[in-house]
Structure formats: C-alpha cells, structure tokens
Amino acid sequence: MALLTDLLNLDLSGSTEKIIAEYIWIGGSGMDLRSKARTLPGPVSDPSKLPKWNYDGSSTGQAPGEDSEVILYPQAIFKDPFRRGNNILVMCDCYTPAGEPIPTNKRNAAAKIFSNPAVAAEEPWYGIEQEYTLLQKDINWPLGWPVGGFPGPQGPYYCSIGAEKSFGRDIVDSHYKACLFAGINISGINGEVMPGQWEFQVGPSVGISAGDQVWVARYILERITEIAGVVVTFDPKPIPGDWNGAGAHTNYSTESMRKDGGFEVIVAAVEKLKLRHKEHIAAYGEGNERRLTGKHETADIHTFSWGVANRGASIRVGRETEQNGKGYFEDRRPASNMDPYVVTAMIADTTLLWKP
Amino acid sequence: MSLLTDLLNLDLSDCTGKIIAEYIWVGGTGMDVRSKARTLPGPVDDPSKLPNWNFDGSSTGQATGDDSEVILRPQAIFRDPFRKGNNILVKSITSFRQVICDCYSPTGEPIPSNKRYNAERIFSHPDVKAEEPWYGIEQEYTLLQKDTNWPIGWPLGGYPGPQGPYYCAAGADKSYGRDIVDAHYKACLYAGINIGGINAEVMPGQWEFQVGPSVGIAAGDQLWAARYILERITEIAGVVVSFDPKPIPGEWNGAGAHVNYSTKSMRSEGGYELIKKAIKKLEARHMEHIAAYGEGNERRLTGRHETADINTFTWGVANRGASVRVGRDTEKEGKGYFEDRRPSSNMDPYVVTSMIAETTVLCNSNLSNGSK
Numbered sequence: 001m002a003l004l005t006d007l008l009n010l011d012l013s014g015s016t017e018k019i020i021a022e023y024i025w026i027g028g029s030g031m032d033l034r035s036k037a038r039t040l041p042g043p044v045s046d047p048s049k050l051p052k053w054n055y056d057g058s059s060t061g062q063a064p065g066e067d068s069e070v071i072l073y074p075q076a077i078f079k080d081p082f083r084r085g086n087n088i089l090v091m092c093d094c095y096t097p098a099g100e101p102i103p104t105n106k107r108n109a110a111a112k113i114f115s116n117p118a119v120a121a122e123e124p125w126y127g128i129e130q131e132y133t134l135l136q137k138d139i140n141w142p143l144g145w146p147v148g149g150f151p152g153p154q155g156p157y158y159c160s161i162g163a164e165k166s167f168g169r170d171i172v173d174s175h176y177k178a179c180l181f182a183g184i185n186i187s188g189i190n191g192e193v194m195p196g197q198w199e200f201q202v203g204p205s206v207g208i209s210a211g212d213q214v215w216v217a218r219y220i221l222e223r224i225t226e227i228a229g230v231v232v233t234f235d236p237k238p239i240p241g242d243w244n245g246a247g248a249h250t251n252y253s254t255e256s257m258r259k260d261g262g263f264e265v266i267v268a269a270v271e272k273l274k275l276r277h278k279e280h281i282a283a284y285g286e287g288n289e290r291r292l293t294g295k296h297e298t299a300d301i302h303t304f305s306w307g308v309a310n311r312g313a314s315i316r317v318g319r320e321t322e323q324n325g326k327g328y329f330e331d332r333r334p335a336s337n338m339d340p341y342v343v344t345a346m347i348a349d350t351t352l353l354w355k356p
Numbered sequence: 357m358s359l360l361t362d363l364l365n366l367d368l369s370d371c372t373g374k375i376i377a378e379y380i381w382v383g384g385t386g387m388d389v390r391s392k393a394r395t396l397p398g399p400v401d402d403p404s405k406l407p408n409w410n411f412d413g414s415s416t417g418q419a420t421g422d423d424s425e426v427i428l429r430p431q432a433i434f435r436d437p438f439r440k441g442n443n444i445l446v447k448s449i450t451s452f453r454q455v456i457c458d459c460y461s462p463t464g465e466p467i468p469s470n471k472r473y474n475a476e477r478i479f480s481h482p483d484v485k486a487e488e489p490w491y492g493i494e495q496e497y498t499l500l501q502k503d504t505n506w507p508i509g510w511p512l513g514g515y516p517g518p519q520g521p522y523y524c525a526a527g528a529d530k531s532y533g534r535d536i537v538d539a540h541y542k543a544c545l546y547a548g549i550n551i552g553g554i555n556a557e558v559m560p561g562q563w564e565f566q567v568g569p570s571v572g573i574a575a576g577d578q579l580w581a582a583r584y585i586l587e588r589i590t591e592i593a594g595v596v597v598s599f600d601p602k603p604i605p606g607e608w609n610g611a612g613a614h615v616n617y618s619t620k621s622m623r624s625e626g627g628y629e630l631i632k633k634a635i636k637k638l639e640a641r642h643m644e645h646i647a648a649y650g651e652g653n654e655r656r657l658t659g660r661h662e663t664a665d666i667n668t669f670t671w672g673v674a675n676r677g678a679s680v681r682v683g684r685d686t687e688k689e690g691k692g693y694f695e696d697r698r699p700s701s702n703m704d705p706y707v708v709t710s711m712i713a714e715t716t717v718l719c720n721s722n723l724s725n726g727s728k
Contacts, residue, residue, distance in 0.1 A: 008359065079371065081363060146503075158415035159383075159390035161584065163502050163591045173439070174363035176393065180374060181366055190392030193415050227359050297414070309425040311414060318410075319425050 028061025127203030245291030253328035262326030285335025384417025492568030507561035601700035610656030618693030627691030650700030
C-alpha cells in the first residue's frame with residue numbers, strides 16, 4: 001500500500017492554502033463519538049472564527065426524520081495528528097436550529113456552571129485518569145487474553161513490560177504522542193492491573209477545557225484502535241470476577257485548596273460531596289454498580305468514605321497534600337464511561353455553589 | 357499499520373517543548389521491572405532536576421491498599437530509544453514516605469526500601485570511593501517462545517541437537533533471535549548505556565551482553581536499564597525473556613551474570629598481589645555471597661557446564677570451572693582484574709557489586725563475617 005500512504009501523508013501546503021477541519025460531536029447514546037470533515041479556505045486557530053455546521057440527527061438518535069438537522073457549534077480546536085499540516089480537529093456541541101442545546105448536549109450546562117463568577121474565581125483544575133480496555137475485534141475478548149480462556153491472575157501486569165504481560169503498547173504510545181501533537185494536555189500513561197487495560201491522564205485543565213480535552217483524547221484513541229484493528233471499550237467492568245474494572249478518577253482543586261490552609265478547604269469540600277453522594281453516583285456513569293463493589297481498589301457504591309493514600313475509599317487525598325497542608329483530592333467514583341462535562345461541572349457545583 | 361508507525365515516530369520538537377519521561381523501577385519480586393510515563397515541560401539531563409513521583413504499591417506487592425503510595429526517586433537518566441527525540445528513561449528507586457533527612461526511621465533503622473540505597477551507602481564510603489571500583493557485568497539470558505515458554509528455535513515437544521554448534525554461531529539452524537540482540541545493542545548505545553559487547557551462548561536461544569566498565573553504583577543503574585530495554589524489545593518481538601539461571605534442566609548450560617571487578621590498586625603496579633588478597637577475603641565469605649547471588653543458583657552451580665560447585669570456593673587462572681577466574685593477561689602483567697563467576701543471571705546488580713566492594717575493600721582479612 002505504498003501509494004495509499006503517500007497520498008495520506010501528502011503535504012498540501014505546497015499546492016493550496018486550504019485546510020481540512022474534522023468536526024467531532026457526541027452522538028445520541030452519550031458515549032458514541034461522531035465526526036465528519038470539511039474544507040476551509042485557510043488556517044484557523046480561533047473556534048469562534050469557524051463556521052457552524054449541521055448533520056443528520058435522525059441517524060444518531062438525536063432528531064426525528066422529518067426535522068433532522070442538528071446544528072454543530074465549534075467550541076475547541078486541536079491539531080489533527082492524522083492529517084497533520086494545518087489541518088484541525090474541532091470539538092463541537094449540538095443545538096436545535098432554534099439555538100437550544102439538544103437533550104444530549106451536556107457541555108452547554110457545564111459551561112454555564114464554569115462561567116458562574118463564584119466558580120471562575122476559584123479557577124478549578126482537573127486531572128482526569130481515563131482507564132480503558134482493548135478488545136480483540138470480532139470476539140470482543142481482551143487483547144492478549146487466550147481465546148476461550150483467561151490469563152494468569154492479576155499481579156504481574158500493572159506498569160509491566162514483556163510480551164506475556166503487556167498488550168497493546170503501540171496503541172498507547174502512539175496515542176500519547178498524537179495527543180501531545182494535537183495540543184491536548186496529556187500528562188502520562190501507564191499499564192493497568194488487568195492485562196489489556198491501560199490508562200492515560202489529561203490535566204491539569206481549567207474548567208470546561210477538561211471535558212473538551214478528554215473527549216478529543218477519547219476520539220484520537222478510538223481512531224488509533226481503528227487503525228490497529230482493535231476495539232476500545234469504556235465499559236466500567238468489562239470482565240466480571242477477579243478482574244479490575246475501569247474508572248475515570250477525577251483529581252480536583254480550586255485556588256483556595258492550592259494555597260496555604262488549603263487542606264481545611266479540601267476537607268470541607270469532601271464533606272459536601274459526602275452529603276450529595278447519591279446524586280453524584282447517579283451521574284457518574286452507567287453500569288458503575290458492577291465496578292464499585294468495595295473490592296479491586298474501589299469503594300462500595302452505597303458508602304461514601306475518604307482517606308489519605310487510601311485506594312479503597314470513594315475519595316483519596318495524596319500524602320503530599322496532607323504533608324504540605326494544601327493541594328488537591330481524587331474522586332475515585334466516576335466510571336470510565338462517565339461524561340467529563342457532567343462530572344467536572346458537578347464537582348464544581350457541589351463544592352463551590354451548592355449550599356447543604 | 358503504517359499510520360500507527362507514523363504516530364509512534366512523530367517528532368514532537370516542532371510543535372512542543374514537552375518531553376515524555378518513562379520512570380522505571382524494580383517491583384515487589386525483586387526481578388519484575390515496572391514503568392509508567394509522564395509529560396515534563398522541557399528537556400532534562402540531570403536526575404536531581406527531575407520531580408519525585410509515586411505509584412500504587414499495592415499493585416506490585418510493595419504496599420497495602422489502605423496505604424498504597426510508594427515514592428519514586430529518580431537516580432539516572434538514559435535516552436529513550438523507543439520514543440527518541442528528547443524523551444528519556446529514568447531509573448528510579450522506591451521509598452516509603454518522602455525522604456527528608458538521612459533515610460532513617462524514628463527508631464534509627466535505615467528504611468529497608470530498596471537495594472540501590474544500601475549499595476550507594478557502600479559506594480560512598482571514602483575507602484571504597486578512593487579505590488574507584490570498576491565492574492564489567494556479563495548478563496546472560498534465554499529467549500522463550502510466547503505461550504509455550506519453550507526456548508526459541510527449539511522444536512515444540514522436542515530438543516535441538518546437543519550443545520556444540522551454537523556458541524557465537526551464525527545460520528538459521530543454529531542462531532535464534534539475533535534481531536532482538538542486535539536491536540538491543542544499538543538501543544542501549546543510543547540510550548547512553550556502556551554496553552561492551554554481545555555474543556551468542558552455548559545453549560541455543562541463549563545470549564549474552566556485557567555492560568561496563570562502569571564505576572560504582574552506575575553498574576547497577578546501567579544493567580537494570582539494559583534489562584528494561586531488552587524486555588521492551590522482546591515485547592515488540594512477541595518473545596519472552598527469561599533470567600532464570602537454569603531454564604532447561606539436563607545437558608544444557610545455565611545462565612549467569614559473571615561480574616568482572618577491579619579497584620585502582622588492582623589496576624596499578626603490584627595489583628596482582630592485591631587481587632589474590634581480595635580473592636582470599638571472598639573465599640572467607642563464600643556462603644554469604646552465594647546467598648545474595650540469585651535465587652535458584654543451586655540448579656546452575658553444579659560443577660559442570662563451566663561452573664564451580666555451589667558449596668566450594670575455588671579460583672584459578674583461565675579456569676572456567678572455578679568460582680573466580682583470573683585472566684592470563686592479568687597474571688602476566690601483574691595487575692588487572694578478576695571475574696566472579698558465581699552470580700546467576702537473575703542476580704540484583706546493586707546487591708552483588710556493592711557486596712564485592714564491601715568484602716574486598718571494607719572487610720578485615722581476619723574476620724570471616726567482616727562488616728563496614
């Protein structure tokens with residue numbers, strides 16, 4: 001396929017100013033990513049300068065056939081690691097022709113919370129640890145697992161190396177560089193406890209950009225697994241039994257928590273989260289009850305607990321934060337299939353706006 | 357997968373100053389190497405300028421779940437041969453709690469968290485430092501077919517012809533896995549590891565690389581980084597690497613990690629006498645050394661297959677059946693180095709290198725148990 005690769009890698013800057021913009025949006029299930037591309041006359045770096053677009057919402061469960069147009073509003077631009085050059089990825093959210101956010105548009109409500117002056121003043125930072133599992137195509141069995149059987153028990157796989165312990169590193173490492181290229185604030189990667197499971201971290205990102213960056217990182221990941229012929233799943237408990245689930249732990253801090261005396265502010269915030277445990281859990285991802293069992297480094301879904309360096313708690317505070325008297329905390333409850341717009345905005349809402 | 361390769365080989369220096377640092381540490385079994393990566397704002401070439409990090413020790417048998425954070429402290433930097441660019445590998449040690457003073461707990465005991473820390477204490481002793489100990493480590497290893505764990509090149513359910521044709525051989529019927537060995541050689545040179553050479557071993561599917569001469573603690577850092585790079589390469593090749601000292605019982609050579617050693621005095625005029633004195637001290641502590649020279653070594657050190665029996669200490673010039681061998685060159689010139697052939701392939705280089713220095717430089721000749 002030498003000629004196809006030549007064409008895919010064509011550097012168009014020698015022959016035209018035009019660029020390709022891939023518009024990305026979230027579909028009707030709340031987890032399916034969709035995208036399509038269009039040509040623009042020249043490079044763009046400001047989302048407000050990009051044209052709105054539209055798509056057939058009846059094909060994604062987001063509009064009826066007789067009134068199918070859903071409008072795409074560009075919200076964030078990233079460099080396209082697949083087309084490179086001046087080509088871009090554009091994260092969008094979805095509106096009716098009348099300008100109302102459609103029901104599956106979670107970004108709009110989140111943006112409102114983040115622009116609330118009380119929230120904006122506290123400059124909320126997020127570090128999201130996105131876990132995911134790679135599956136063999138067609139059989140949907142985890143990558144590296146023997147077909148019709150299981151690998152040896154968990155223990156050797158976390159951060160491991162070696163052909164019998166680590167499966168899919170090419171995908172993970174190319175995703176890391178692709179995200180850095182794109183301008184996503186990807187801060188690290190590691191192999192997870194269950195073989196075939198991996199994690200990347202995005203952050204620290206401020207306010208609404210956390211959600212934008214995680215969604216685009218997920219998009220880039222699924223584009224890469226598509227190339228690799230492998231399936232990515234964000235299911236929170238892909239294999240029942242003695243196998244770890246997949247979460248999206250969300251690390252959080254505000255300006256007050258990061259300053260001297262911040263530890264007290266953290267404790268107060270954690271107490272507020274405790275009071276709204278059920279509401280948060282309901283918004284933290286479908287199927288989470290299969291993952292939050294109290295085993296495999298999780299806290300039971302019905303109980304709220306917190307502790308320093310405690311990976312069996314709902315919320316964990318790092319030793320460094322305790323020692324320094326300031327820092328951040330980790331909400332370990334969100335599932336890997338959580339919507340980062342919903343979770344980040346809810347944590348800000350509960351800790352900064354909500355009054356018990 | 358050409359597009360995946362394009363992404364893997366992306367040169368990020370045009371679009372960002374950020375680099376990727378892969379932190380490497382030894383896990384709970386003492387032989388499992390672990391690693392994870394993080395983004396740093398720009399290039400770093402001094403380990404003391406790298407941030408400490410931490411990991412989930414409960415997932416590597418190094419901590420319990422309710423107090424799971426283990427600290428990673430960077431010790432040595434190597435260039436990353438997989439990500440290239442300004443990206444780096446960072447050999448780190450593990451410790452519990454932030455180390456704020458002289459690494460002693462409130463009760464005055466040194467924190468027993470890692471072998472490197474203990475080795476560094478020996479290597480920073482003024483008497484040892486003055487002697488500038490050099491190490492050349494010959495790391496042997498065996499390549500196995502994935503899923504069957506049978507050596508590569510060996511017929512499934514059977515054996516190749518007896519040993520003889522394979523040592524330093526070429527040919528598809530005698531040499532198995534050269535791509536891995538040669539890729540490893542260049543990758544280590546790229547990384548900045550002082551890899552001295554490679555050769556195919558007596559048992560088919562078994563190979564050796566040498567690291568050195570390295571001074572003091574660097575020997576251990578470089579060997580662990582070289583082992584890490586080797587297992588990353590076998591992962592790419594879909595092959596399993598084993599450091600077991602006797603992977604196949606019977607008439608098949610085991611795998612060792614012979615350690616060549618010299619001090620400043622041994623390398624100077626009259627050094628041969630000091631070598632003989634040092635060997636006598638090693639003889640007096642034979643059982644202590646053997647206990648620290650690797651698990652399963654009794655299956656390898658039988659007195660056959662170019663080894664000395666595990667219960668006996670012997671030495672000789674050009675004698676590959678002895679515990680310690682002195683080269684003919686060293687004998688002739690009256691100075692040089694000697695080779696401790698006892699350590700097994702799964703030895704911890706921090707433990708072995710520092711123990712040899714401790715016994716030969718710090719221990720009194722008259723004591724059989726010696727100490728600092």
